Amino acid sequence: MVRVHYAKGLLELFEKAPALQNRIEYTLWFFPEIEDIRFGRAARSAYYDSGSGTVRLTRGSSVYVIGHEITHYLQDGRHFNGKTLPEGERQCDLFLFARSPALVFDVWEGRDSSYLGKALNLGLLKELYSKEEGQMMVYEACREAVAMYKERPCHYIRWAEKRINENIMQRLRHRYS
Ligand SMILES: [Zn+2]
Incomplete structure (x- = not known):
């Protein structure tokens, strides 16, 4: 306890x-x-x-x-x-988001702005994903990045940000194709 x-x-x-x-x-x-x-x-x-x-x-x-x-x-x-x-603001958010979708910043109903989010296209994230979908997508990318980091030193934060933005852009393309 x-x-x-x-x-x-x-x-x-x-x-x-x-x-x-x-x-x-x-x-x-x-x-x-x-x-x-x-x-x-x-x-x-x-x-x-x-x-x-x-x-x-x-x-x-x-x-x-x-x-x-x-x-x-x-x-x-x-x-x-x-x-x-690991120390740092972006590290902090990444390890937090990798715990659960429920801990991912809420740009939908809330007014959260995340350190990780500064590199992300939050406007599109909000527009193209529901809160549940968006939090799940960010959680999965961060969880994968943490698993990579535990295996060996790597640019896991940039990797996670890139992965999230790629997912967003892919969804955008789907919408207009
Ligand atoms: Zn902080």
Whole structure:
């Protein structure tokens, strides 16, 4: 069972925004390797506080944002006791998306923008895919990239971005052929 510590400021926020606690608990379900973790409140936007090893969130933090900041904790060998993940923002998103389609950024109903997404054609992704299809497609590309990376060092991030964009362009061609 995971030990979750919520700072006082965040517990106070839960009283006004109970859905945030639900989103945190839902997101944690996808991280079975975590034994204990600390959450606090962020003043403006969510971030991972590497000084104290705390995931700091705001009232509106989405499942993607929560998952992204939790993944930064897994990159931090000073606080996380398990096997750490490669550092970096794009690495963070790629390893997050490879866990589940449910953790892929939501450009459909939500307002997420991902570090990985900067290289992607998000307008077309949104237009040509439903949310479920799009999240599944991104998840599969990232899962494949993580498997490649585990086998040997490679340009797995660029590979995943290229793969996702190729899928989008292929779907575009199908639509107009
Ligand atoms: Zn980040």
